[in-house]
Amino acid sequence: MNHEKDYDRDYDREDSLNQESLKTILQTAYEAESELMRRYLITSERVHNDEELKERLANFAEGNAKRTKQLQNEIEKLH
Known part of the structure; x- marks a missing residue:
């Protein structure tokens, strides 16, 4: 680990996220995942000639x- 980039190593609270910033980050991630x-x-529904690709896309x-569900749960915990 590069300790020069470990922002919380000195336990400086100015580096920590506040509740609203964390919620915004999680909400953005939720929207991207969705x-x-x-x-x-x-x-996947539009692929008709490659069953393996269709299955992989469905797995993705x-x-x-x-x-998305995990992020939603984390966002709900912040309320």
Whole structure:
């Protein structure tokens, strides 16, 4: 680990995220994961000549769905 880039090493609170900043970051990630999930699903449904690709895209979407749910849970904890 590069300790020069370990911002919390000296426990300086000015480096920490406040509740609202953290919520904004998680909300942005949630929206990105949701959009990727949607794109993977739509693309998977439109692929007709490559079953392996279709399945991989569906698996990507499933992974995004899980991350989306986890992010949603974290955002709800911040309320």
